Amino acid sequence: MKRAAFKGCVNYVMNKPDAKLISADGVLLDNVNSIIQSFQTQRLMKPKIKHPVGHISLSYSPDDEKRLTDGAMITLAKEYMQEMNITDTQYIIVRHFDNGNPHVHLVHNRIDNNGKVISDKNDRYRNEAICKKLKDKYGLTYGKSKDKVKQQKLRGKDKTKYQVHDGIKGALKRATDWNDLEELLKEKGIGIAYKYKGQTDEVQGISFTIDKITFKGSDIDRSFSYSKLDKLLQEKAQKQRKEQEQSQSTNQPSNQNINNNPKGIKR
Known part of the structure; x- marks a missing residue:
């Protein structure tokens, strides 16, 4: 200061x-x-x-x-x-x-x-x-999380950065893909911009904007780089697909159940 x-x-x-x-x-x-x-x-x-x-x-x-x-x-x-x-x-x-x-x-x-x-x-x-x-x-200890930061003492850009941090963290609890994340953050007034490699569609960076103030994802938190967020969202989507497949499998009658219905009673 x-x-x-x-x-x-x-x-x-x-x-x-x-x-x-x-x-x-x-x-x-x-x-x-x-x-x-x-x-x-x-x-x-x-x-x-x-x-x-x-x-x-x-x-x-x-x-x-x-x-x-x-x-x-x-x-x-x-x-x-x-x-x-x-x-x-x-x-x-x-x-x-x-x-x-x-x-x-x-x-x-x-x-x-x-x-x-x-x-x-x-x-x-x-x-x-x-x-x-x-x-x-x-060999000093790195902070494991921003959760314990006394945000009431922050001012200016630092305070805004933690506002974005909390918004992303909250949205990630519900989002399972990038579309979800964008919509959830939009509700909080936070926009997403992607940085592309040259003239390609390959994303190599991400930034978040609120009240005309922009932060690179990794500057907010090391876990908010594009690559780490993308990996997290892919893992969540994969987990959701597995849960849906298991649910569908459980609800379908097995051949054994059909064969054990000698009277041919409709179910």
Whole structure:
């Protein structure tokens, strides 16, 4: 997140119950006001930048809590910053204990120590790639589902993405083919678009749109890529056909039943 003022952001992360400042650089640590003033002074090197505040929450699975000492949290946060090119600037790293997930808040100055602006170009995509890289490097737990995300805290595009996620998940409970899925999602105001390979009819990608905001299927959830959705729908259709065949077989009279009707009574 990018913000306009350091005061509200620093007060939020520092004044939470049990908040613990575990690392900092380039700021005076006498009190909260001195931290804020340190950030403010440096941002004056680029006063026209509207959003000089960088605020990132690095949150982990409760399964990894025993491993996530303060030292481990600092190592991960600093490596994350290095990978995101958040370097040579002021920052504080504050640990919170309020939501059941081990997490820290990183507040940094987007105006670096030389008065240059730290770029936020493609930061959402870089963030995703770097988080995966660090989880793989340190063997951290991947989230198994989006069901436990506290959606009431989400805003903007992130909130919309989870709205689409829940819509697709609900529709998949009833859909047995692509036509079903399209109709069920249409009822929820969600449209589907397919990406084709060249000038062929071969589908190689899918996207979902709601309120003029579009997401690639795999960006919503790894299980919502075209290939994985197609496989799921084919399996459901096959299961439905088998159930119908079994039902028809059960309802048809067998030859044995006919032969055991010596009186020729009509059934």
